[in-house]
Structures are given as structure tokens and as C-alpha cells.
Amino acid sequence: MNNIKSFICRYRKLTKFNNIFFSKYFNFFNIKKQNKIINFQYYFHNKLPIIFDIGFGKDNNIINLAINNIQYNFIAVEVYLPGIINCLKSIIKNNIKNLRLIYCDVFFVFKYMIPNNSIKLIQLYFPDPWPKLKHKKRRLLKINFIQIMFNKLENNGLLYIVTDCKDYYLDIISCIENFKYQNQFLIFKSNQYKNIYKNFNPLTLSTKFLDKAKREKKIIYCIEYQKISFF
Numbered sequence: 001m002n003n004i005k006s007f008i009c010r011y012r013k014l015t016k017f018n019n020i021f022f023s024k025y026f027n028f029f030n031i032k033k034q035n036k037i038i039n040f041q042y043y044f045h046n047k048l049p050i051i052f053d054i055g056f057g058k059d060n061n062i063i064n065l066a067i068n069n070i071q072y073n074f075i076a077v078e079v080y081l082p083g084i085i086n087c088l089k090s091i092i093k094n095n096i097k098n099l100r101l102i103y104c105d106v107f108f109v110f111k112y113m114i115p116n117n118s119i120k121l122i123q124l125y126f127p128d129p130w131p132k133l134k135h136k137k138r139r140l141l142k143i144n145f146i147q148i149m150f151n152k153l154e155n156n157g158l159l160y161i162v163t164d165c166k167d168y169y170l171d172i173i174s175c176i177e178n179f180k181y182q183n184q185f186l187i188f189k190s191n192q193y194k195n196i197y198k199n200f201n202p203l204t205l206s207t208k209f210l211d212k213a214k215r216e217k218k219i220i221y222c223i224e225y226q227k228i229s230f231f
């Protein structure tokens with residue numbers, strides 16, 4: 001297991017309302033942390049392709065994607081409880097049926113709960129960059145986790161990452177480029193993400209960190225790779 005956490009949980013105590021709300025509703029939309037491989041059909045009652053969003057934070061991007069793309073099932077993983085509660089409220093308000101939440105470290109989720117070759121797309125919008133040299137060891141997207149993610153992708157599956165941290169971007173690219181010749185599948189640079197979602201428009205896309213990067217006129221780097229299996 002990954003001993004160094006890629007996150008620090010900073011939040012004040014939940015309000016009484018949020019506490020009651022969470023206890024009352026979370027179990028209906030939650031996939032519980034467990035030490036065994038899960039069966040997606042058990043949670044979604046269909047065989048639609050699975051899209052994973054890692055670290056959705058407190059924005060509504062994942063909600064909009066789920067509402068507008070009922071041809072997919074979405075699983076969103078987050079360790080930030082206010083983000084989970086915010087998302088839970090939107091799921092209930094919009095009566096969303098194709099989105100489940102996992103409140104847990106995604107490293108654990110991918111290592112123990114997700115079957116290999118089972119996911120159509122894994123997306124990460126603005127993974128915590130940990131820009132200071134002494135904190136870089138906290139970055140989630142290191143070789144071992146990247147390798148696990150590619151194992152989980154199905155044939156033709158996509159990995160899509162957006163960041164405004166050049167150093168993290170270069171690090172991730174170099175990890176993937178080093179790793180891609182060592183396996184039973186090939187990994188190619190790809191440009192398919194725009195075709196995944198109906199009416200996808202990168203210009204109107206909004207996440208909390210994307211909006212902030214745009215306001216600060218930062219360069220935004222997108223990383224996209226596709227897995228092609230041999231068999």
C-alpha cells in the first residue's frame with residue numbers, strides 16, 4: 001500500500017445538517033471501501049461503460065458530465081468530505097442514477113477494488129501538484145499508480161489528465177514514456193477524449209481549479225494516452 005498520502009484532509013467539523021444529511025443519504029450512492037474486487041453491475045444494474053473521475057473536489061463538473069452522458073456509468077473518488085457532501089446534494093437534487101461515489105484514497109480503490117481491463121476512461125482534473133521539492137513525494141501520479149491505472153483500463157481505454165503545473169506535467173509524461181514499453185499492452189498518445197462526451201466543448205468546461213488557472217492566465221497542460229491490448 002502507498003504509505004505517503006497524496007492529500008491532507010483539511011476541513012472544519014461538519015455542520016449538524018450536513019452530518020445528518022450524510023448519514024441519511026450517503027449509503028444510497030456510495031460504493032463502500034472494501035478489500036475485494038467489486039462488481040459494477042451490482043451498483044448500476046446495467047453493463048454500460050465505466051468512467052472514473054479522481055479528485056473531483058467541490059465543483060460540479062462530474063455532475064454535469066453524468067447528467068449529459070447517460071450512456072456511461074460514472075464512479076467518482078474523493079477524500080475531501082465537503083466535496084463528497086456537495087456532490088451528494090447535487091446527485092439527489094438532479095435525481096442522477098449513473099453516478100456513484102467512493103469516499104476513500106483512490107490508491108486503495110484501484111489496488112484492491114477495481115477489476116483489471118474494466119474502465120473506459122480515467123480522468124483527473126488538476127491532481128494536487130505538490131510543487132515544492134520536499135513535497136513531490138506526495139504526488140499521486142507516480143510510476144506505480146500510473147501502472148495500476150493502465151492495468152485497470154479496458155482495451156482502447158483512455159487516461160486523461162489536466163494540470164497547470166509544468167513540472168508535474170513533465171514528470172507524468174516521462175513516467176508514462178518510460179513505462180509504456182514494458183507491458184503486455186501498448187500505450188499511445190491519443191486525441192480521443194473530445195469524442196467521449198456528447199457535445200463536449202473544452203472552452204465551456206469548468207472546474208474550480210480550471211477556472212482559477214484561467215483567471216491567473218496559466219498554461220493548461222492536457223495529457224491523454226490510450227491503451228491498446230495485444231489480445
Ligand SMILES: C[S@@+](CC[C@H](N)C(=O)[O-])C[C@H]1O[C@@H](n2cnc3c(N)ncnc32)[C@H](O)[C@@H]1O
Pocket residue numbers: 006007054055056057058059077078079080083104105106107124125126127128129140207208209210
Ligand atoms: C486540486 S483539487 C482538484 C479538484 C477538481 N478536480 C478541480 O479541478 O477543481 C485535487 C483533489 O484531489 C483529491 N485527492 C487528492 N489525493 C487523492 C486521493 N489519493 N484519492 C482521492 N482523492 C484525492 C483532493 O482531495 C482534492 O479535492
